[in-house]
Amino acid sequence: MIQPKSKLVHNFSAGPCILPNEVLIQSAQACVDFEGTGLSILEMSHRSKEYIPVMENAINLVRELLQVPSDYAILFLQGGASLQFTMLVQNLLPVNGKADYINTGTWATKAIEEAKLFGEIDVIASSEDKNFNYIPKNYTIDNNASYLHITTNNTIFGTQYQEFPNSPIPMVADMSSDIFSKKIDVSKFDLIYAGAQKNMGPAGATLVIVKKSCLGKTSRVIPSMLQYQTHIDGESMFNTPPCFSVYVSMLTLQWLKNLGGVEAIEKINNHKAEILYKEIDRNTLFEGTAVVEDRSKMNVTFVLKNKDLEKEFLKLADERALSGLKGHRSVGGFRASIYNALPIESVEALIDAMQYFEKQHA
Numbered sequence: 129m130i131q132p133k134s135k136l137v138h139n140f141s142a143g144p145c146i147l148p149n150e151v152l153i154q155s156a157q158a159c160v161d162f163e164g165t166g167l168s169i170l171e172m173s174h175r176s177k178e179y180i181p182v183m184e185n186a187i188n189l190v191r192e193l194l195q196v197p198s199d200y201a202i203l204f205l206q207g208g209a210s211l212q213f214t215m216l217v218q219n220l221l222p223v224n225g226k227a228d229y230i231n232t233g234t235w236a237t238k239a240i241e242e243a244k245l246f247g248e249i250d251v252i253a254s255s256e257d258k259n260f261n262y263i264p265k266n267y268t269i270d271n272n273a274s275y276l277h278i279t280t281n282n283t284i285f286g287t288q289y290q291e292f293p294n295s296p297i298p299m300v301a302d303m304s305s306d307i308f309s310k311k312i313d314v315s316k317f318d319l320i321y322a323g324a325q326k327n328m329g330p331a332g333a334t335l336v337i338v339k340k341s342c343l344g345k346t347s348r349v350i351p352s353m354l355q356y357q358t359h360i361d362g363e364s365m366f367n368t369p370p371c372f373s374v375y376v377s378m379l380t381l382q383w384l385k386n387l388g389g390v391e392a393i394e395k396i397n398n399h400k401a402e403i404l405y406k407e408i409d410r411n412t413l414f415e416g417t418a419v420v421e422d423r424s425k426m427n428v429t430f431v432l433k434n435k436d437l438e439k440e441f442l443k444l445a446d447e448r449a450l451s452g453l454k455g456h457r458s459v460g461g462f463r464a465s466i467y468n469a470l471p472i473e474s475v476e477a478l479i480d481a482m483q484y485f486e487k488q489h490a
Protein backbone atom coordinates (compact mmCIF):
# COMPACT_ATOMS: atom_id res chain seq x y z
CA MET A 129 0.00 0.00 0.00
CA ILE A 130 1.50 3.35 -1.08
CA GLN A 131 0.86 6.10 1.46
CA PRO A 132 -0.10 9.50 0.01
CA LYS A 133 1.87 12.61 0.99
CA SER A 134 1.46 13.44 4.67
CA LYS A 135 0.72 17.12 3.99
CA LEU A 136 0.24 19.58 1.15
CA VAL A 137 3.41 21.50 0.30
CA HIS A 138 3.60 24.10 -2.46
CA ASN A 139 6.82 23.08 -4.16
CA PHE A 140 8.61 25.95 -5.94
CA SER A 141 11.97 24.13 -6.14
CA ALA A 142 14.13 25.03 -9.17
CA GLY A 143 15.33 21.47 -9.64
CA PRO A 144 14.95 18.66 -9.04
CA CYS A 145 11.43 19.92 -8.94
CA ILE A 146 7.78 19.10 -8.55
CA LEU A 147 6.32 16.13 -10.40
CA PRO A 148 2.62 15.32 -10.83
CA ASN A 149 1.29 13.48 -7.79
CA GLU A 150 -0.23 10.67 -9.85
CA VAL A 151 3.19 10.10 -11.44
CA LEU A 152 4.78 9.78 -7.99
CA ILE A 153 2.18 7.25 -6.85
CA GLN A 154 2.51 5.21 -10.04
CA SER A 155 6.33 5.30 -9.81
CA ALA A 156 6.21 4.24 -6.18
CA GLN A 157 3.97 1.33 -7.09
CA ALA A 158 6.29 0.32 -9.94
CA CYS A 159 9.19 0.23 -7.47
CA VAL A 160 7.43 -2.65 -5.75
CA ASP A 161 5.57 -4.35 -8.59
CA PHE A 162 5.80 -3.14 -12.17
CA GLU A 163 2.47 -3.61 -13.95
CA GLY A 164 1.68 -6.90 -12.24
CA THR A 165 4.90 -8.61 -13.32
CA GLY A 166 5.93 -9.46 -9.78
CA LEU A 167 9.14 -7.55 -10.46
CA SER A 168 10.19 -4.07 -9.42
CA ILE A 169 11.09 -1.63 -12.20
CA LEU A 170 14.39 -1.32 -10.30
CA GLU A 171 15.22 -5.00 -10.57
CA MET A 172 14.51 -5.93 -14.17
CA SER A 173 16.72 -6.06 -17.22
CA HIS A 174 16.65 -3.03 -19.48
CA ARG A 175 16.52 -5.52 -22.35
CA SER A 176 13.52 -7.38 -20.96
CA LYS A 177 10.20 -7.50 -22.80
CA GLU A 178 8.72 -5.50 -19.92
CA TYR A 179 11.23 -2.64 -20.03
CA ILE A 180 11.82 -2.14 -23.77
CA PRO A 181 8.31 -0.69 -24.29
CA VAL A 182 9.02 1.87 -21.53
CA MET A 183 11.97 3.29 -23.48
CA GLU A 184 10.07 3.10 -26.77
CA ASN A 185 7.07 4.80 -25.27
CA ALA A 186 9.18 7.58 -23.73
CA ILE A 187 10.84 8.27 -27.09
CA ASN A 188 7.52 8.16 -28.95
CA LEU A 189 5.96 10.59 -26.47
CA VAL A 190 8.82 13.06 -26.96
CA ARG A 191 8.38 12.80 -30.72
CA GLU A 192 4.64 13.26 -30.52
CA LEU A 193 4.54 16.07 -27.95
CA LEU A 194 7.22 18.18 -29.65
CA GLN A 195 6.39 17.05 -33.20
CA VAL A 196 10.00 16.03 -33.73
CA PRO A 197 10.69 15.50 -37.46
CA SER A 198 11.63 11.96 -38.51
CA ASP A 199 15.20 12.87 -39.46
CA TYR A 200 15.96 13.63 -35.80
CA ALA A 201 17.04 11.02 -33.26
CA ILE A 202 15.72 11.13 -29.70
CA LEU A 203 18.07 9.87 -27.00
CA PHE A 204 17.93 9.35 -23.26
CA LEU A 205 21.46 9.61 -21.91
CA GLN A 206 23.20 10.10 -18.57
CA GLY A 207 25.55 12.77 -17.27
CA GLY A 208 23.05 15.61 -17.10
CA ALA A 209 22.94 18.73 -19.21
CA SER A 210 26.47 19.41 -17.98
CA LEU A 211 27.91 16.47 -19.92
CA GLN A 212 26.18 17.81 -23.03
CA PHE A 213 28.22 21.01 -22.71
CA THR A 214 31.24 19.00 -23.87
CA MET A 215 29.58 16.17 -25.80
CA LEU A 216 27.80 18.47 -28.23
CA VAL A 217 31.04 20.29 -29.06
CA GLN A 218 32.95 17.11 -29.81
CA ASN A 219 30.15 15.88 -32.07
CA LEU A 220 29.33 19.13 -33.87
CA LEU A 221 32.41 21.33 -33.96
CA PRO A 222 34.94 20.33 -36.64
CA VAL A 223 38.64 20.36 -35.81
CA ASN A 224 39.73 23.97 -36.52
CA GLY A 225 36.05 24.95 -36.59
CA LYS A 226 34.37 27.85 -34.86
CA ALA A 227 31.09 28.21 -32.97
CA ASP A 228 29.08 31.19 -31.75
CA TYR A 229 27.63 31.31 -28.24
CA ILE A 230 25.29 33.73 -26.49
CA ASN A 231 25.98 34.11 -22.79
CA THR A 232 22.79 34.56 -20.79
CA GLY A 233 23.78 33.18 -17.40
CA THR A 234 25.57 30.65 -15.25
CA TRP A 235 24.70 27.62 -17.37
CA ALA A 236 25.56 29.36 -20.64
CA THR A 237 28.87 30.40 -19.10
CA LYS A 238 29.63 26.79 -18.23
CA ALA A 239 28.70 25.66 -21.74
CA ILE A 240 31.12 28.25 -23.14
CA GLU A 241 33.96 27.20 -20.82
CA GLU A 242 33.62 23.58 -21.89
CA ALA A 243 33.39 24.44 -25.59
CA LYS A 244 36.57 26.51 -25.43
CA LEU A 245 38.52 23.32 -24.71
CA PHE A 246 37.81 22.14 -28.25
CA GLY A 247 38.02 25.09 -30.58
CA GLU A 248 37.44 28.73 -31.36
CA ILE A 249 34.40 29.95 -29.50
CA ASP A 250 33.06 33.43 -30.12
CA VAL A 251 30.73 34.85 -27.47
CA ILE A 252 28.78 37.10 -29.83
CA ALA A 253 26.55 38.57 -27.11
CA SER A 254 26.32 38.55 -23.33
CA SER A 255 24.11 40.04 -20.64
CA GLU A 256 26.75 39.68 -17.97
CA ASP A 257 27.04 43.49 -17.75
CA LYS A 258 23.69 43.60 -15.94
CA ASN A 259 23.96 40.40 -13.93
CA PHE A 260 22.18 38.51 -16.73
CA ASN A 261 18.84 40.24 -16.18
CA TYR A 262 18.03 40.39 -19.91
CA ILE A 263 18.36 38.49 -23.18
CA PRO A 264 20.75 40.23 -25.62
CA LYS A 265 19.03 41.39 -28.83
CA ASN A 266 21.72 42.98 -30.97
CA TYR A 267 24.45 40.77 -32.29
CA THR A 268 25.82 39.42 -35.53
CA ILE A 269 25.88 35.70 -36.13
CA ASP A 270 28.86 34.53 -38.18
CA ASN A 271 27.65 32.73 -41.30
CA ASN A 272 30.79 30.63 -41.21
CA ALA A 273 30.37 29.41 -37.64
CA SER A 274 29.33 25.77 -37.28
CA TYR A 275 26.47 26.52 -34.92
CA LEU A 276 24.94 29.07 -32.58
CA HIS A 277 24.44 27.90 -28.98
CA ILE A 278 21.72 29.41 -26.81
CA THR A 279 20.21 28.66 -23.39
CA THR A 280 16.48 29.11 -23.93
CA ASN A 281 15.55 29.61 -20.28
CA ASN A 282 17.94 30.87 -17.66
CA THR A 283 16.92 28.98 -14.55
CA ILE A 284 19.00 31.04 -12.14
CA PHE A 285 18.39 34.55 -13.45
CA GLY A 286 14.76 34.16 -14.52
CA THR A 287 15.06 35.21 -18.16
CA GLN A 288 13.80 33.36 -21.22
CA TYR A 289 13.87 33.83 -24.98
CA GLN A 290 10.32 34.80 -25.96
CA GLU A 291 11.38 34.33 -29.58
CA PHE A 292 14.34 32.32 -30.78
CA PRO A 293 17.08 34.11 -32.74
CA ASN A 294 16.59 34.23 -36.47
CA SER A 295 19.79 32.34 -37.16
CA PRO A 296 21.33 31.74 -40.60
CA ILE A 297 23.35 28.86 -39.10
CA PRO A 298 22.16 25.76 -37.23
CA MET A 299 21.17 26.36 -33.63
CA VAL A 300 21.97 24.25 -30.60
CA ALA A 301 19.95 24.81 -27.45
CA ASP A 302 20.10 23.97 -23.78
CA MET A 303 16.37 23.71 -23.00
CA SER A 304 16.79 22.08 -19.60
CA SER A 305 14.35 24.33 -17.80
CA ASP A 306 11.68 25.08 -20.37
CA ILE A 307 11.36 22.05 -22.61
CA PHE A 308 7.76 20.80 -22.83
CA SER A 309 6.50 24.08 -21.35
CA LYS A 310 5.41 25.49 -24.70
CA LYS A 311 5.29 24.77 -28.41
CA ILE A 312 8.64 24.87 -30.21
CA ASP A 313 9.76 24.36 -33.78
CA VAL A 314 12.36 21.60 -33.46
CA SER A 315 13.44 22.01 -37.09
CA LYS A 316 15.11 25.33 -36.18
CA PHE A 317 17.70 23.37 -34.19
CA ASP A 318 20.35 20.83 -35.02
CA LEU A 319 20.46 19.76 -31.42
CA ILE A 320 18.35 20.27 -28.31
CA TYR A 321 19.30 18.92 -24.88
CA ALA A 322 17.75 18.98 -21.45
CA GLY A 323 18.41 17.45 -18.06
CA ALA A 324 15.19 15.69 -17.07
CA GLN A 325 14.92 17.11 -13.58
CA LYS A 326 13.48 20.55 -14.42
CA ASN A 327 10.33 19.82 -16.36
CA MET A 328 10.28 16.18 -17.39
CA GLY A 329 11.18 13.77 -14.62
CA PRO A 330 13.71 12.93 -11.93
CA ALA A 331 17.45 13.55 -12.16
CA GLY A 332 19.54 10.94 -13.93
CA ALA A 333 18.21 11.08 -17.47
CA THR A 334 19.17 13.63 -20.10
CA LEU A 335 17.12 14.15 -23.22
CA VAL A 336 18.91 14.80 -26.50
CA ILE A 337 17.15 15.54 -29.79
CA VAL A 338 19.64 15.61 -32.64
CA LYS A 339 19.41 15.95 -36.40
CA LYS A 340 21.10 12.81 -37.69
CA SER A 341 22.58 14.38 -40.81
CA CYS A 342 24.80 16.78 -38.85
CA LEU A 343 26.78 14.01 -37.16
CA GLY A 344 30.05 12.40 -38.17
CA LYS A 345 31.59 15.49 -39.72
CA THR A 346 34.09 16.77 -37.17
CA SER A 347 37.02 14.42 -37.95
CA ARG A 348 37.66 14.18 -34.22
CA VAL A 349 38.48 11.09 -32.23
CA ILE A 350 35.50 10.78 -29.89
CA PRO A 351 35.22 8.10 -27.17
CA SER A 352 32.29 5.75 -27.86
CA MET A 353 30.21 6.87 -24.90
CA LEU A 354 30.51 10.49 -26.03
CA GLN A 355 29.39 9.84 -29.59
CA TYR A 356 25.73 10.45 -30.34
CA GLN A 357 25.98 7.88 -33.14
CA THR A 358 26.81 5.17 -30.59
CA HIS A 359 23.60 5.89 -28.73
CA ILE A 360 21.55 6.23 -31.91
CA ASP A 361 22.79 2.82 -33.04
CA GLY A 362 22.12 1.39 -29.58
CA GLU A 363 18.66 3.01 -29.35
CA SER A 364 19.65 4.60 -26.03
CA MET A 365 20.67 1.18 -24.73
CA PHE A 366 24.35 1.05 -25.70
CA ASN A 367 24.93 0.54 -22.02
CA THR A 368 22.48 0.33 -19.13
CA PRO A 369 20.22 3.38 -19.43
CA PRO A 370 18.90 5.27 -16.37
CA CYS A 371 15.91 2.91 -16.37
CA PHE A 372 13.94 4.40 -13.51
CA SER A 373 14.45 8.05 -14.56
CA VAL A 374 13.32 7.22 -18.07
CA TYR A 375 10.28 5.42 -16.66
CA VAL A 376 9.23 8.38 -14.51
CA SER A 377 9.88 10.76 -17.42
CA MET A 378 7.68 8.56 -19.58
CA LEU A 379 4.88 8.77 -17.02
CA THR A 380 5.25 12.55 -16.81
CA LEU A 381 5.10 12.88 -20.59
CA GLN A 382 2.01 10.64 -20.60
CA TRP A 383 0.47 12.94 -17.96
CA LEU A 384 1.25 15.92 -20.19
CA LYS A 385 -0.29 14.24 -23.21
CA ASN A 386 -3.48 13.41 -21.28
CA LEU A 387 -3.68 17.02 -20.23
CA GLY A 388 -3.72 18.15 -23.85
CA GLY A 389 -0.01 18.33 -24.68
CA VAL A 390 2.30 21.32 -24.89
CA GLU A 391 -0.35 23.62 -26.33
CA ALA A 392 -2.60 23.06 -23.33
CA ILE A 393 0.21 23.40 -20.77
CA GLU A 394 1.48 26.55 -22.50
CA LYS A 395 -1.86 28.27 -21.82
CA ILE A 396 -1.76 27.20 -18.18
CA ASN A 397 1.89 28.25 -17.83
CA ASN A 398 1.15 31.65 -19.39
CA HIS A 399 -1.66 32.18 -16.93
CA LYS A 400 0.39 31.15 -13.89
CA ALA A 401 3.25 33.47 -14.90
CA GLU A 402 0.88 36.33 -15.70
CA ILE A 403 -0.86 36.38 -12.32
CA LEU A 404 2.40 36.06 -10.39
CA TYR A 405 4.20 38.84 -12.29
CA LYS A 406 1.09 41.00 -11.96
CA GLU A 407 1.29 40.67 -8.18
CA ILE A 408 5.04 41.35 -8.15
CA ASP A 409 4.42 44.57 -10.12
CA ARG A 410 1.41 45.60 -8.04
CA ASN A 411 2.75 44.81 -4.59
CA THR A 412 4.58 47.82 -3.10
CA LEU A 413 7.09 45.65 -1.22
CA PHE A 414 8.41 43.50 -4.07
CA GLU A 415 10.04 43.97 -7.46
CA GLY A 416 11.08 41.63 -10.26
CA THR A 417 14.76 41.26 -11.14
CA ALA A 418 14.51 40.43 -14.87
CA VAL A 419 13.75 42.95 -17.60
CA VAL A 420 9.98 42.79 -18.23
CA GLU A 421 10.06 41.64 -21.88
CA ASP A 422 12.48 38.79 -21.13
CA ARG A 423 10.80 37.42 -18.01
CA SER A 424 10.83 33.66 -17.67
CA LYS A 425 7.55 31.80 -17.45
CA MET A 426 9.29 28.98 -15.57
CA ASN A 427 11.53 30.68 -12.99
CA VAL A 428 10.19 33.90 -11.52
CA THR A 429 12.90 35.91 -9.75
CA PHE A 430 11.98 38.76 -7.43
CA VAL A 431 13.28 40.65 -4.41
CA LEU A 432 11.99 42.69 -1.51
CA LYS A 433 12.82 46.37 -1.97
CA ASN A 434 13.73 46.35 1.71
CA LYS A 435 16.18 43.46 2.02
CA ASP A 436 15.89 43.51 5.82
CA LEU A 437 12.46 41.87 5.46
CA GLU A 438 13.78 38.84 3.54
CA LYS A 439 14.08 36.49 6.51
CA GLU A 440 10.63 37.43 7.71
CA PHE A 441 9.04 36.66 4.34
CA LEU A 442 10.82 33.32 4.16
CA LYS A 443 9.46 32.57 7.64
CA LEU A 444 5.93 33.34 6.46
CA ALA A 445 6.52 31.19 3.40
CA ASP A 446 7.60 28.37 5.64
CA GLU A 447 4.51 28.72 7.84
CA ARG A 448 2.33 28.51 4.75
CA ALA A 449 4.14 25.48 3.30
CA LEU A 450 5.55 27.52 0.40
CA SER A 451 8.75 25.56 -0.20
CA GLY A 452 11.87 26.25 -2.28
CA LEU A 453 11.44 30.02 -2.64
CA LYS A 454 14.88 31.17 -1.53
CA GLY A 455 16.64 32.77 -4.48
CA HIS A 456 19.91 31.52 -5.94
CA ARG A 457 22.91 33.20 -4.30
CA SER A 458 23.87 34.98 -7.53
CA VAL A 459 20.57 36.91 -7.62
CA GLY A 460 19.42 36.85 -3.99
CA GLY A 461 15.82 37.42 -2.95
CA PHE A 462 13.36 34.83 -4.14
CA ARG A 463 12.78 32.50 -7.02
CA ALA A 464 9.47 30.80 -7.65
CA SER A 465 9.90 27.97 -10.11
CA ILE A 466 6.51 27.36 -11.62
CA TYR A 467 7.16 24.35 -13.85
CA ASN A 468 4.48 22.33 -15.65
CA ALA A 469 3.49 20.21 -12.66
CA LEU A 470 3.04 23.14 -10.26
CA PRO A 471 -0.70 23.70 -9.86
CA ILE A 472 -2.25 27.16 -10.16
CA GLU A 473 -3.39 26.83 -6.53
CA SER A 474 0.25 26.97 -5.45
CA VAL A 475 0.80 30.21 -7.37
CA GLU A 476 -2.36 31.60 -5.76
CA ALA A 477 -1.09 30.58 -2.32
CA LEU A 478 2.14 32.48 -2.97
CA ILE A 479 0.25 35.57 -4.16
CA ASP A 480 -1.91 35.38 -1.06
CA ALA A 481 1.17 35.31 1.17
CA MET A 482 2.64 38.32 -0.65
CA GLN A 483 -0.58 40.27 -0.14
CA TYR A 484 -0.77 39.33 3.52
CA PHE A 485 2.86 40.40 3.96
CA GLU A 486 2.13 43.74 2.33
CA LYS A 487 -0.77 44.41 4.72
CA GLN A 488 1.42 43.48 7.70
CA HIS A 489 3.97 46.07 6.62
CA ALA A 490 1.61 48.83 5.51
Ligand SMILES: *Cc1c(COP(=O)(O)O)cnc(C)c1O
Pocket residue numbers: 143207208209210211235279281282283302303304305323324326
Ligand atom coordinates in the same frame (compact mmCIF):
# COMPACT_ATOMS: atom_id res chain seq x y z
C1 LIG B 1 20.02 22.72 -14.22
C2 LIG B 1 20.53 23.20 -15.52
C3 LIG B 1 21.70 22.66 -16.08
C4 LIG B 1 22.54 21.60 -15.39
O1 LIG B 1 21.90 20.40 -15.45
P1 LIG B 1 22.58 19.06 -14.90
O2 LIG B 1 21.61 18.03 -15.38
O3 LIG B 1 22.63 19.20 -13.41
O4 LIG B 1 23.91 18.93 -15.49
C5 LIG B 1 22.11 23.13 -17.31
N1 LIG B 1 21.40 24.06 -17.96
C6 LIG B 1 20.28 24.61 -17.46
C7 LIG B 1 19.54 25.65 -18.22
C8 LIG B 1 19.81 24.18 -16.22
O5 LIG B 1 18.69 24.72 -15.70
